[in-house]
Protein backbone atom coordinates (compact mmCIF):
# COMPACT_ATOMS: atom_id res chain seq x y z
CA UNK A 1 0.00 0.00 0.00
CA UNK A 2 1.34 3.41 -0.91
CA UNK A 3 0.90 6.10 1.67
CA UNK A 4 0.00 9.62 0.77
CA UNK A 5 3.26 11.55 0.42
CA UNK A 6 3.99 14.16 3.07
CA UNK A 7 2.94 17.75 2.59
CA UNK A 8 6.27 19.09 1.39
CA UNK A 9 6.21 16.79 -1.64
CA UNK A 10 2.92 18.25 -2.79
CA UNK A 11 4.16 21.74 -2.19
CA UNK A 12 7.13 21.15 -4.44
CA UNK A 13 5.13 19.24 -7.05
CA UNK A 14 2.18 21.58 -7.16
CA UNK A 15 2.59 24.99 -5.53
CA UNK A 16 -0.77 26.25 -4.28
CA UNK A 17 -2.28 29.11 -6.21
CA UNK A 18 -3.10 32.23 -4.23
CA UNK A 19 -6.41 31.82 -2.40
CA UNK A 20 -8.86 34.35 -3.74
CA UNK A 21 -11.29 35.25 -1.00
CA UNK A 22 -14.91 35.50 -1.93
CA UNK A 23 -16.90 38.19 -0.20
CA UNK A 24 -19.21 37.09 2.60
CA UNK A 25 -18.02 33.50 2.91
CA UNK A 26 -16.30 32.18 6.02
CA UNK A 27 -12.66 31.14 5.91
CA UNK A 28 -11.93 27.78 4.35
CA UNK A 29 -10.44 25.60 7.08
CA UNK A 30 -7.12 24.15 5.92
CA UNK A 31 -6.78 20.43 5.12
CA UNK A 32 -3.00 19.98 5.35
CA UNK A 33 -1.41 17.96 2.61
CA UNK A 34 -4.57 17.32 0.58
CA UNK A 35 -3.42 15.67 -2.66
CA UNK A 36 -6.70 16.21 -4.55
CA UNK A 37 -5.36 19.16 -6.54
CA UNK A 38 -2.17 17.28 -7.31
CA UNK A 39 -4.17 14.32 -8.70
CA UNK A 40 -6.32 16.71 -10.73
CA UNK A 41 -3.28 18.52 -12.13
CA UNK A 42 -1.65 15.25 -13.13
CA UNK A 43 -4.72 14.27 -15.14
CA UNK A 44 -5.17 17.75 -16.63
CA UNK A 45 -1.49 18.39 -17.40
CA UNK A 46 -0.21 14.95 -18.33
CA UNK A 47 -3.27 13.58 -20.13
CA UNK A 48 -4.99 16.84 -21.08
CA UNK A 49 -8.06 16.90 -23.34
CA UNK A 50 -9.91 13.56 -23.32
CA UNK A 51 -13.08 13.63 -25.36
CA UNK A 52 -14.79 10.23 -25.44
CA UNK A 53 -13.20 7.85 -27.92
CA UNK A 54 -10.19 10.08 -28.62
CA UNK A 55 -6.55 9.05 -28.02
CA UNK A 56 -6.58 11.35 -24.95
CA UNK A 57 -9.54 9.42 -23.55
CA UNK A 58 -7.66 6.12 -23.87
CA UNK A 59 -4.67 7.72 -22.14
CA UNK A 60 -6.95 8.91 -19.31
CA UNK A 61 -8.26 5.37 -18.78
CA UNK A 62 -4.70 4.04 -18.52
CA UNK A 63 -3.75 6.89 -16.16
CA UNK A 64 -6.73 6.24 -13.88
CA UNK A 65 -6.08 2.48 -13.67
CA UNK A 66 -2.46 3.13 -12.79
CA UNK A 67 -3.33 5.84 -10.24
CA UNK A 68 -5.91 3.69 -8.45
CA UNK A 69 -3.41 0.83 -8.17
CA UNK A 70 -0.76 3.21 -6.89
CA UNK A 71 -3.17 4.47 -4.21
CA UNK A 72 -3.81 0.93 -3.01
CA UNK A 73 -7.36 0.42 -4.30
CA UNK A 74 -8.57 -3.15 -4.90
CA UNK A 75 -10.37 -4.75 -7.86
CA UNK A 76 -9.14 -1.98 -10.13
CA UNK A 77 -10.48 -2.46 -13.64
CA UNK A 78 -11.51 -0.66 -16.81
CA UNK A 79 -15.00 -1.79 -17.84
CA UNK A 80 -15.39 -1.30 -21.62
CA UNK A 81 -17.98 1.20 -22.90
CA UNK A 82 -18.87 1.78 -26.54
CA UNK A 83 -19.07 5.49 -27.34
CA UNK A 84 -19.87 7.53 -30.40
CA UNK A 85 -16.80 9.49 -31.39
CA UNK A 86 -17.24 13.11 -32.48
CA UNK A 87 -14.39 15.07 -34.02
CA UNK A 88 -14.19 18.83 -33.90
CA UNK A 89 -12.28 19.60 -37.09
CA UNK A 90 -11.97 23.28 -38.01
CA UNK A 91 -14.46 26.10 -37.51
CA UNK A 92 -14.46 29.67 -38.79
CA UNK A 93 -16.92 32.53 -38.95
CA UNK A 94 -16.76 35.96 -40.48
CA UNK A 95 -19.14 38.89 -40.84
CA UNK A 96 -19.23 39.76 -44.54
CA UNK A 97 -21.75 42.63 -44.43
CA UNK A 98 -22.20 45.46 -43.54
CA UNK A 99 -18.47 45.20 -42.71
CA UNK A 100 -15.81 42.49 -42.64
CA UNK A 101 -14.82 40.99 -39.31
CA UNK A 102 -13.50 37.55 -38.33
CA UNK A 103 -15.21 36.00 -35.30
CA UNK A 104 -13.90 33.36 -32.91
CA UNK A 105 -16.12 30.28 -32.82
CA UNK A 106 -16.05 26.67 -31.66
CA UNK A 107 -18.35 24.01 -33.09
CA UNK A 108 -20.82 22.54 -30.63
CA UNK A 109 -20.52 18.85 -29.82
CA UNK A 110 -22.62 16.68 -32.19
CA UNK A 111 -22.62 19.42 -34.85
CA UNK A 112 -22.46 18.23 -38.42
CA UNK A 113 -20.14 19.96 -40.86
CA UNK A 114 -21.17 22.74 -43.20
CA UNK A 115 -21.02 22.06 -46.95
CA UNK A 116 -17.38 22.14 -48.12
CA UNK A 117 -16.23 25.75 -48.29
CA UNK A 118 -18.84 26.82 -45.74
CA UNK A 119 -22.11 28.69 -46.11
CA UNK A 120 -23.04 32.34 -46.17
CA UNK A 121 -26.39 33.79 -45.15
CA UNK A 122 -28.14 36.66 -43.47
CA UNK A 123 -28.25 36.64 -39.68
CA UNK A 124 -31.43 36.74 -37.62
CA UNK A 125 -30.83 37.56 -33.95
CA UNK A 126 -33.02 36.25 -31.12
CA UNK A 127 -32.46 36.23 -27.36
CA UNK A 128 -34.30 32.99 -26.54
CA UNK A 129 -35.90 29.86 -27.97
CA UNK A 130 -39.33 31.42 -27.37
CA UNK A 131 -38.40 34.49 -29.38
CA UNK A 132 -37.35 32.22 -32.24
CA UNK A 133 -40.58 30.20 -32.03
CA UNK A 134 -42.61 33.40 -32.21
CA UNK A 135 -41.00 34.49 -35.49
CA UNK A 136 -42.77 33.72 -38.76
CA UNK A 137 -40.92 30.94 -40.62
CA UNK A 138 -40.12 33.23 -43.56
CA UNK A 139 -38.02 35.45 -41.24
CA UNK A 140 -35.83 32.41 -40.44
CA UNK A 141 -35.80 30.32 -43.62
CA UNK A 142 -32.41 30.27 -45.33
CA UNK A 143 -30.82 32.35 -42.57
CA UNK A 144 -28.35 31.82 -39.75
CA UNK A 145 -30.02 32.09 -36.35
CA UNK A 146 -27.93 33.93 -33.76
CA UNK A 147 -29.02 33.10 -30.20
CA UNK A 148 -27.88 36.06 -28.10
CA UNK A 149 -28.82 34.85 -24.63
CA UNK A 150 -26.73 36.19 -21.75
CA UNK A 151 -25.71 33.96 -18.85
CA UNK A 152 -25.82 35.51 -15.39
CA UNK A 153 -22.93 34.97 -12.95
CA UNK A 154 -24.14 33.50 -9.64
CA UNK A 155 -22.49 31.63 -6.79
CA UNK A 156 -24.82 28.67 -7.35
CA UNK A 157 -24.12 28.51 -11.09
CA UNK A 158 -27.88 28.44 -11.74
CA UNK A 159 -27.40 30.93 -14.58
CA UNK A 160 -26.01 28.04 -16.62
CA UNK A 161 -29.17 25.95 -16.37
CA UNK A 162 -31.25 28.96 -17.36
CA UNK A 163 -29.18 29.69 -20.47
CA UNK A 164 -28.01 26.34 -21.79
CA UNK A 165 -31.26 25.54 -23.64
CA UNK A 166 -30.10 27.58 -26.64
CA UNK A 167 -27.04 25.36 -26.87
CA UNK A 168 -28.82 22.04 -26.44
CA UNK A 169 -31.96 22.77 -28.50
CA UNK A 170 -31.16 25.89 -30.54
CA UNK A 171 -30.02 24.16 -33.73
CA UNK A 172 -32.97 21.76 -33.65
CA UNK A 173 -35.48 24.58 -33.24
CA UNK A 174 -33.77 26.75 -35.85
CA UNK A 175 -33.78 23.84 -38.31
CA UNK A 176 -37.54 23.39 -37.86
CA UNK A 177 -37.99 26.93 -39.15
CA UNK A 178 -35.72 26.40 -42.14
CA UNK A 179 -32.50 28.00 -40.85
CA UNK A 180 -29.21 26.92 -42.45
CA UNK A 181 -27.07 27.18 -39.28
CA UNK A 182 -27.23 28.13 -35.60
CA UNK A 183 -24.72 30.28 -33.72
CA UNK A 184 -24.98 30.99 -30.02
CA UNK A 185 -23.35 33.42 -27.66
CA UNK A 186 -21.14 31.16 -25.49
CA UNK A 187 -22.94 29.88 -22.41
CA UNK A 188 -20.40 31.20 -19.94
CA UNK A 189 -19.40 34.20 -17.86
CA UNK A 190 -15.88 35.04 -19.03
CA UNK A 191 -15.30 38.11 -21.15
CA UNK A 192 -12.14 36.53 -22.52
CA UNK A 193 -12.16 35.34 -26.12
CA UNK A 194 -12.64 31.65 -25.36
CA UNK A 195 -15.63 30.09 -27.10
CA UNK A 196 -17.52 27.65 -24.85
CA UNK A 197 -18.35 24.27 -26.34
CA UNK A 198 -20.77 21.66 -25.06
CA UNK A 199 -23.16 19.11 -26.39
CA UNK A 200 -26.33 19.71 -28.36
CA UNK A 201 -29.18 17.58 -29.57
CA UNK A 202 -28.28 16.26 -32.98
CA UNK A 203 -29.72 18.44 -35.71
CA UNK A 204 -29.54 18.55 -39.47
CA UNK A 205 -27.86 21.96 -39.47
CA UNK A 206 -24.39 22.87 -38.13
CA UNK A 207 -23.98 24.87 -34.92
CA UNK A 208 -21.24 26.73 -33.10
CA UNK A 209 -20.63 29.04 -30.15
CA UNK A 210 -19.15 32.51 -30.51
CA UNK A 211 -16.71 33.78 -27.90
CA UNK A 212 -18.60 36.33 -25.80
CA UNK A 213 -16.74 39.44 -27.10
CA UNK A 214 -17.34 38.19 -30.65
CA UNK A 215 -21.04 37.62 -29.96
CA UNK A 216 -21.16 41.23 -28.84
CA UNK A 217 -19.55 42.38 -32.09
CA UNK A 218 -22.26 40.51 -33.95
CA UNK A 219 -24.98 42.02 -31.75
CA UNK A 220 -23.70 45.55 -32.42
CA UNK A 221 -23.58 44.78 -36.13
CA UNK A 222 -27.24 43.72 -36.04
CA UNK A 223 -28.23 46.72 -33.93
CA UNK A 224 -26.31 49.23 -36.04
CA UNK A 225 -29.11 49.45 -38.64
CA UNK A 226 -26.58 49.52 -41.47
CA UNK A 227 -28.59 46.97 -43.41
CA UNK A 228 -28.72 43.18 -43.33
CA UNK A 229 -25.88 41.46 -41.48
CA UNK A 230 -24.40 38.57 -43.42
CA UNK A 231 -22.09 35.91 -42.07
CA UNK A 232 -19.88 33.20 -43.56
CA UNK A 233 -19.57 30.08 -41.42
CA UNK A 234 -17.74 26.81 -41.91
CA UNK A 235 -17.03 23.78 -39.78
CA UNK A 236 -15.64 20.35 -40.59
CA UNK A 237 -16.82 18.68 -37.38
CA UNK A 238 -18.34 15.22 -37.79
CA UNK A 239 -19.15 11.90 -36.19
CA UNK A 240 -16.40 9.35 -36.74
CA UNK A 241 -18.17 6.12 -35.80
CA UNK A 242 -18.04 3.99 -32.68
CA UNK A 243 -15.01 3.84 -30.44
CA UNK A 244 -13.99 2.07 -27.28
CA UNK A 245 -13.81 3.83 -23.92
CA UNK A 246 -14.14 2.57 -20.35
CA UNK A 247 -15.45 3.29 -16.88
CA UNK A 248 -12.55 2.96 -14.46
CA UNK A 249 -13.50 1.38 -11.16
CA UNK A 250 -11.61 0.63 -7.96
CA UNK A 251 -12.63 -0.30 -4.44
CA UNK A 252 -11.66 -0.19 -0.82
CA UNK A 253 -13.30 -3.33 0.58
CA UNK A 254 -15.44 -2.86 3.66
CA UNK A 255 -14.20 -4.43 6.88
CA UNK A 256 -17.66 -5.48 8.14
CA UNK A 257 -20.16 -5.25 5.27
CA UNK A 258 -18.13 -5.67 2.08
CA UNK A 259 -21.24 -6.28 -0.05
CA UNK A 260 -22.74 -2.89 0.88
CA UNK A 261 -21.45 -0.10 -1.36
CA UNK A 262 -20.87 3.61 -1.12
CA UNK A 263 -20.22 4.93 -4.64
CA UNK A 264 -17.96 7.97 -5.09
CA UNK A 265 -17.99 9.15 -8.68
CA UNK A 266 -16.67 11.73 -11.12
CA UNK A 267 -16.28 11.69 -14.89
CA UNK A 268 -13.00 10.90 -16.53
CA UNK A 269 -13.69 12.36 -19.99
CA UNK A 270 -13.55 16.06 -20.82
CA UNK A 271 -14.19 18.48 -23.64
CA UNK A 272 -11.39 18.83 -26.14
CA UNK A 273 -10.67 22.59 -26.08
CA UNK A 274 -8.93 22.74 -22.69
CA UNK A 275 -7.43 20.32 -20.16
CA UNK A 276 -10.71 19.57 -18.37
CA UNK A 277 -9.09 20.64 -15.09
CA UNK A 278 -12.20 21.91 -13.32
CA UNK A 279 -14.48 19.73 -15.44
CA UNK A 280 -13.86 17.21 -14.12
CA UNK A 281 -10.25 16.43 -13.15
CA UNK A 282 -11.09 18.29 -9.93
CA UNK A 283 -13.87 15.80 -9.16
CA UNK A 284 -11.56 12.91 -10.04
CA UNK A 285 -8.97 14.34 -7.65
CA UNK A 286 -11.53 14.60 -4.85
CA UNK A 287 -12.86 11.04 -5.15
CA UNK A 288 -9.34 9.60 -5.49
CA UNK A 289 -8.28 11.38 -2.30
CA UNK A 290 -11.40 10.11 -0.50
CA UNK A 291 -10.57 6.57 -1.62
CA UNK A 292 -6.96 6.87 -0.51
CA UNK A 293 -8.13 8.07 2.91
CA UNK A 294 -10.33 4.95 3.08
CA UNK A 295 -7.31 2.81 2.17
CA UNK A 296 -5.49 4.26 5.17
CA UNK A 297 -8.50 4.04 7.50
CA UNK A 298 -10.70 1.21 6.19
CA UNK A 299 -14.43 1.63 6.69
CA UNK A 300 -17.11 -0.98 7.49
CA UNK A 301 -18.79 -0.76 4.08
CA UNK A 302 -17.06 -0.93 0.71
CA UNK A 303 -16.12 2.36 -0.91
CA UNK A 304 -16.25 2.10 -4.70
CA UNK A 305 -14.80 4.81 -6.92
CA UNK A 306 -16.38 5.04 -10.38
CA UNK A 307 -14.78 7.28 -12.99
CA UNK A 308 -17.44 7.44 -15.67
CA UNK A 309 -16.74 7.59 -19.40
CA UNK A 310 -18.39 9.96 -21.87
CA UNK A 311 -20.31 12.25 -19.52
CA UNK A 312 -19.86 15.24 -21.77
CA UNK A 313 -21.32 14.01 -25.01
CA UNK A 314 -23.33 10.86 -24.57
CA UNK A 315 -23.53 9.58 -20.97
CA UNK A 316 -22.72 6.14 -22.37
CA UNK A 317 -20.49 5.37 -19.38
CA UNK A 318 -23.21 6.10 -16.84
CA UNK A 319 -25.73 4.03 -18.81
CA UNK A 320 -23.29 1.12 -19.11
CA UNK A 321 -22.41 1.20 -15.41
CA UNK A 322 -26.07 1.36 -14.37
CA UNK A 323 -26.94 -1.57 -16.64
CA UNK A 324 -23.93 -3.74 -15.75
CA UNK A 325 -24.32 -3.14 -12.00
CA UNK A 326 -28.12 -3.11 -11.72
CA UNK A 327 -28.00 -6.15 -9.43
CA UNK A 328 -25.86 -4.15 -6.98
CA UNK A 329 -28.20 -1.14 -6.93
CA UNK A 330 -30.20 -2.40 -3.90
CA UNK A 331 -26.92 -2.82 -2.00
CA UNK A 332 -25.65 0.62 -3.00
CA UNK A 333 -26.29 2.76 0.07
CA UNK A 334 -25.75 6.06 -1.74
CA UNK A 335 -23.75 7.69 -4.51
CA UNK A 336 -21.83 10.95 -4.23
CA UNK A 337 -20.96 12.47 -7.61
CA UNK A 338 -18.41 15.31 -7.70
CA UNK A 339 -18.74 17.34 -10.91
CA UNK A 340 -19.20 21.00 -9.98
CA UNK A 341 -15.77 22.50 -10.50
CA UNK A 342 -13.18 23.21 -7.85
CA UNK A 343 -14.80 25.91 -5.72
CA UNK A 344 -15.24 25.49 -1.97
CA UNK A 345 -18.20 23.55 -0.58
CA UNK A 346 -21.33 25.53 0.30
CA UNK A 347 -23.96 22.95 1.29
CA UNK A 348 -24.91 19.29 1.05
CA UNK A 349 -28.08 17.95 -0.56
CA UNK A 350 -29.36 14.40 -0.51
CA UNK A 351 -32.37 12.30 -1.41
CA UNK A 352 -33.65 8.81 -0.76
CA UNK A 353 -36.69 7.31 0.92
CA UNK A 354 -38.71 8.60 3.88
CA UNK A 355 -35.96 7.48 6.28
CA UNK A 356 -33.26 9.58 4.57
CA UNK A 357 -33.74 12.63 6.76
CA UNK A 358 -33.18 10.72 9.99
CA UNK A 359 -30.24 8.85 8.42
CA UNK A 360 -28.53 12.13 7.46
CA UNK A 361 -29.36 14.02 10.66
CA UNK A 362 -26.10 13.10 12.49
CA UNK A 363 -24.25 15.14 9.82
CA UNK A 364 -26.17 18.33 10.45
CA UNK A 365 -24.07 19.48 13.41
CA UNK A 366 -20.60 18.77 11.95
CA UNK A 367 -21.64 20.44 8.69
CA UNK A 368 -23.09 23.44 10.54
CA UNK A 369 -19.72 23.80 12.30
CA UNK A 370 -18.24 24.33 8.83
CA UNK A 371 -21.07 26.82 8.05
CA UNK A 372 -22.56 24.31 5.62
CA UNK A 373 -26.25 23.56 5.29
CA UNK A 374 -27.79 20.11 4.85
CA UNK A 375 -31.05 19.69 2.98
CA UNK A 376 -33.23 17.05 1.37
CA UNK A 377 -33.49 17.67 -2.37
CA UNK A 378 -35.18 15.33 -4.81
CA UNK A 379 -33.03 16.83 -7.59
CA UNK A 380 -29.72 16.19 -5.81
CA UNK A 381 -27.20 14.19 -7.80
CA UNK A 382 -25.57 14.59 -11.18
CA UNK A 383 -25.76 13.47 -14.78
CA UNK A 384 -23.95 10.17 -14.21
CA UNK A 385 -25.27 9.13 -10.79
CA UNK A 386 -28.78 10.05 -11.97
CA UNK A 387 -28.73 6.86 -14.05
CA UNK A 388 -28.50 4.66 -10.94
CA UNK A 389 -31.81 2.97 -10.33
CA UNK A 390 -33.29 3.98 -6.97
CA UNK A 391 -29.92 4.74 -5.38
CA UNK A 392 -30.01 7.75 -3.02
CA UNK A 393 -27.86 10.57 -4.39
CA UNK A 394 -25.72 13.11 -2.59
CA UNK A 395 -24.45 16.39 -3.88
CA UNK A 396 -21.98 18.90 -2.51
CA UNK A 397 -22.94 22.38 -3.74
CA UNK A 398 -19.79 24.31 -4.55
CA UNK A 399 -18.95 27.93 -5.15
CA UNK A 400 -19.59 28.28 -8.88
CA UNK A 401 -19.02 32.02 -9.12
CA UNK A 402 -15.89 31.57 -11.28
CA UNK A 403 -16.54 28.08 -12.66
CA UNK A 404 -18.32 29.23 -15.80
CA UNK A 405 -15.45 31.52 -16.72
CA UNK A 406 -13.48 28.46 -17.81
CA UNK A 407 -15.93 25.52 -18.02
CA UNK A 408 -15.82 23.81 -21.48
CA UNK A 409 -13.28 26.33 -22.81
CA UNK A 410 -9.59 26.30 -23.72
CA UNK A 411 -9.03 28.13 -20.43
CA UNK A 412 -9.99 25.11 -18.27
CA UNK A 413 -6.47 24.49 -17.00
CA UNK A 414 -5.10 23.46 -13.63
CA UNK A 415 -3.84 26.88 -12.51
CA UNK A 416 -7.52 27.71 -11.87
CA UNK A 417 -7.77 25.14 -9.06
CA UNK A 418 -7.11 26.63 -5.62
CA UNK A 419 -5.71 23.86 -3.42
CA UNK A 420 -7.46 25.00 -0.23
CA UNK A 421 -10.85 25.25 -1.91
CA UNK A 422 -10.67 21.77 -3.42
CA UNK A 423 -9.40 20.41 -0.09
CA UNK A 424 -12.50 21.91 1.51
CA UNK A 425 -14.66 19.75 -0.78
CA UNK A 426 -12.56 16.73 0.20
CA UNK A 427 -13.13 17.51 3.88
CA UNK A 428 -16.88 17.58 3.39
CA UNK A 429 -16.77 14.50 1.15
CA UNK A 430 -14.86 12.61 3.84
CA UNK A 431 -17.49 13.47 6.47
CA UNK A 432 -20.15 12.07 4.13
CA UNK A 433 -18.14 9.00 3.18
CA UNK A 434 -17.35 8.01 6.76
CA UNK A 435 -20.99 8.38 7.75
CA UNK A 436 -22.45 6.52 4.77
CA UNK A 437 -19.98 3.66 5.24
CA UNK A 438 -21.29 2.86 8.72
CA UNK A 439 -23.49 -0.27 8.90
CA UNK A 440 -27.14 0.52 9.48
CA UNK A 441 -27.09 4.01 7.93
CA UNK A 442 -30.05 3.62 5.58
CA UNK A 443 -31.35 6.34 3.24
CA UNK A 444 -33.91 4.00 1.69
CA UNK A 445 -34.51 4.19 -2.06
CA UNK A 446 -34.84 7.24 -4.28
CA UNK A 447 -38.42 7.08 -5.53
CA UNK A 448 -38.33 9.65 -8.29
CA UNK A 449 -38.01 8.88 -11.97
CA UNK A 450 -34.54 9.15 -13.40
CA UNK A 451 -33.41 12.61 -14.39
CA UNK A 452 -33.70 13.18 -18.13
Ligand SMILES: [Zn+2]
Nearest residue numbers: 267279280339
Ligand atom coordinates in the same frame (compact mmCIF):
# COMPACT_ATOMS: atom_id res chain seq x y z
ZN1 LIG B 1 -18.50 17.73 -15.86
